Amino acid sequence: MAKVTFLGLGVMGYPMAGHLQAAGHEVTVYNRTAAKAEKWAAEHGGNWASTPREAAEGAEFVMACVGNDDDLRSVCLGDEGAFAGMSEGAIFVDHTTVSAAVTRELAEVAGEAGLGYVDAPISGGQAGAENAALSVMCGGDAGDYDKAEPVIDAYAKICRRLGDTGAGQITKMCNQIAIAGLVQGLSESLAFAQKAGLDVENVVEVISQGAAGSWQMVNRHKTMAAGEFEHGFAVDWMRKDLGICLDAADEMQVSLPVTALIDQFYKEVQAMGGGRWDTSSLIARLTR
Structure with missing residues (x-):
């Protein structure tokens, strides 16, 4: 001890x-x-x-x-x-x-x-x-x-x-880059299902068992579909993290086009008053 x-x-x-x-x-x-x-x-x-x-x-x-x-x-x-x-x-x-x-x-x-x-x-x-x-x-x-x-x-x-030194932070950047793209894809999938008149719960039950499955899908799809965004890491903090990723990418001369785009989507969520919503709130851009 x-x-x-x-x-x-x-x-x-x-x-x-x-x-x-x-x-x-x-x-x-x-x-x-x-x-x-x-x-x-x-x-x-x-x-x-x-x-x-x-x-x-x-x-x-x-x-x-x-x-x-x-x-x-x-x-x-x-x-x-x-x-x-x-x-x-x-x-x-x-x-x-x-x-x-x-x-x-x-x-x-x-x-x-x-x-x-x-x-x-x-x-x-x-x-x-x-x-x-x-x-x-x-x-x-x-x-x-x-x-x-x-x-x-x-x-x-x-x-x-x-x-x-620094390897931990670089790895965390990899984590945030992966999450950003995944949440946007999940948001589009759920919004698409809703617009098509499908039962989101049934859709997720099926596709989560295949290659589309993820932690975000299993743990966030219900609250995303319900428009509830008080369950996790805030958009304001995610934008801080993505800014770190994009700055590092510029320094390393690495292209992160999807990450840069989703950072702007989170900026839109902030403009909607969602700075303290959790990161799954990307779906709000598509459903409100």
């Missing part, structure tokens, strides 16, 4: 930190809104701190799951940042989906301070976090990963190192 810090108690981080405490680790949490950190500590029996630095003092592992590049920098750097409180040899594990560029930037700063750094973005949504069934894709030094993996295991269904 280890002394662990968790920074960021959103819909993902809150249950993830809870799984760490339940697994027997000694957990201290930090959240920008202190009331949420206090609530977590009261619920799970761990500790909370008022700054990232205070939370990270004495920790062997510091986990973070915040919003974006700037949020990650803010909890890592500066006099009150986590790096300032971490002891040499401690390992920082970043579960945020951020750019590979900021990952490499912060890993370099951490290395200069004698700290380990593992980029470890996650997939599986709120349900995956709550049920300890996340897919965790990692990059970084193999030795740092080997030390961190048993801790990450508290909330992971699968955890793998894909390569050196």
Whole structure:
């Protein structure tokens, strides 16, 4: 068992930190809104701190799951940042989906301070976090990963190192690229079935058993057909992620035409007032 810090108690981080405490680790949490950190500590029996630095003092592992590049920098750097409180040899594990560029930037700063750094973005949504069934894709030094993996295991269904620093973030980009195309295809399929006057449930029962089947089809088709979009990862966050993908593609000179198109479709959903709807709301463009 280890002394662990968790920074960021959103819909993902809150249950993830809870799984760490339940697994027997000694957990201290930090959240920008202190009331949420206090609530977590009261619920799970761990500790909370008022700054990232205070939370990270004495920790062997510091986990973070915040919003974006700037949020990650803010909890890592500066006099009150986590790096300032971490002891040499401690390992920082970043579960945020951020750019590979900021990952490499912060890993370099951490290395200069004698700290380990593992980029470890996650997939599986709120349900995956709550049920300890996340897919965790990692990059970084193999030795740092080997030390961190048993801790990450508290909330992971699968955890793998894909390569050196940044490899985890690149793999998460692959994940988001695949999801974007899949959800658009599913949206068109369901809308087409509805327009044709077919029973969507019957259609899905048949086609989900063949080559068209997917997690999204099984878990989202009912709410998509009903126009209910309060069940997962928000459109605003997906557009942030797709922006990271498209920026990286430009840098790598890789063509992502479908991803670029679907990013614009999500922009239309935002204009419809759906920024906080989940990503399955692509169907709303076709049915409203």
